[in-house]
Amino acid sequence: MPVNKSKSAFRTIAELADELGVATHVLRFWESKFEQIQPMKRAGGRRYYRPDDVALIKAIKSYLYDKRYTIEGVQKLFKEQGMKAILGEEIQRDFFAQSPQKTELDASSREILTHIRTSLSELRDKLTASL
Numbered sequence: 001m002p003v004n005k006s007k008s009a010f011r012t013i014a015e016l017a018d019e020l021g022v023a024t025h026v027l028r029f030w031e032s033k034f035e036q037i038q039p040m041k042r043a044g045g046r047r048y049y050r051p052d053d054v055a056l057i058k059a060i061k062s063y064l065y066d067k068r069y070t071i072e073g074v075q076k077l078f079k080e081q082g083m084k085a086i087l088g089e090e091i092q093r094d095f096f097a098q099s100p101q102k103t104e105l106d107a108s109s110r111e112i113l114t115h116i117r118t119s120l121s122e123l124r125d126k127l128t129a130s131l
Contacts, residue, residue: 010040010048019054020061030060033071036083059087 005011017024031037036056039047049057063069063077077086105113 008051010050011054013039013047013049016049016054016057020058022061027057030057034060034075034078036078055087056083 005015011019013024013027017027020027031039034056037053037060039049039053041047060074063074064071069077
């Protein structure tokens, strides 16, 4: 049963397999053949594919199924040209590695955050004193 998720949502292996029309064991096999595929793994080894992983796997599937490349041919293509050359600039930076962007706050939001910060500081001081 297809699940309607936003393009930025992570996919489980079953969801991605269903979306691509391949079996889950095919995705695990591709993961063993292409070091570029690195889904997040949670407890128990459950895989979560980021949007960039999905784009990469779709490109691999296209090369293998539509363009009729061999696995070795696609590996060679990645090695010679790199992922960005194959996928274009669609690859996003890993958002876990991104430094936070500065956000401009209006006066009301700044006042609320200042109040929260003050309250948290007071709580910290009380906890420190009680220990």
